[in-house]
Amino acid sequence: MEEKDKEEKVTGENLEPEDKNLEQEDKEEVVGPQEEQQIDEAKNWEEEYNKLLDEHNRLKNQYLRLYADFDNYRKRTQREKEELLKYEGMEFLKKLLPVLDNFERALKEKDTDPQKVIEGVELTHRQLLEILNQHEVKAIEAQGQPFNPELHEALMVEVREDLEENTVIEELVKGYFYKDKVLRPALVKVSKKQ
Structure with missing residues (x-):
């Protein structure tokens, strides 16, 4: 009996390597050409995914930089706009200062020579009209014109x-246009039939 047991053992030992060979053959069969193609496709998809992920991250960073640049641009232009609005009348006011100087000169002469005061006021008036004209401020023609409620305000x-x-009989206070808008309507006296 011992020999039979030995034979069985030997036979059993011999079977194990055969089983291992069978397992390897099974594995090779499992990874056939179709499976290899699927593995290659999976690798390709993974590579493509990684490329797309890198591109996504690059574009996201580019977007964030552009967004920050635009936000800075928006803030800067807002500050510039506020500053422009704050000081928009500065140039106009600079042009008015000589008019004020001329009035002051005329007032200094009021006690010495009234004719010089009149000349100074006339000069100052011309100077002021010239400045207004440069800034497209024009008088509204009212005298003798048909009454227009958009341009005139009837007081009498x-x-x-x-x-x-x-019909406008008399212009009590001049009206003015600024460019194409009414800056101030003319205050007028209007005719009426009885």
């Missing part, structure tokens, strides 16, 4: 048979 009405109704 006078019965006049010799004029058409609603």
Whole structure:
């Protein structure tokens, strides 16, 4: 019996390597051409995914930089706009200062020579009109014109048979345009038929 046991052992030992060979063959069969193709495709997909992820991260960083640049630009232009609005009248006011100087000179002469005061006021008036003209401020023509509520404000009405109704008889206070807008309407006296 011992020999039989030995034979069985030997036979059993011999079977183990055969089983191992069978397992390896099974493994080789499992990884066939179709499976290799799937593995290659999976590797390709993984590589493609990594490339896309890198591209995504690059674009995201680029977007964040552009967003920050734009935000800085927006803040800078807002500050510049606020500063511009804050000091927008500065140049105009600089041009008015000589007018003020001329008024002061004329007032100094009031006790010595009234004619010099009149000349100074006339000069100052011309200077002021010139500055207003440079800034596109123009007088509204009212005298003798038909009353226009967009350009004129009627303060008085006078019965006049010799004029058409609603004709401006007298300009009490001049009105002005600034470019194409009414800066101030003219205050006028208007005719009325009885």
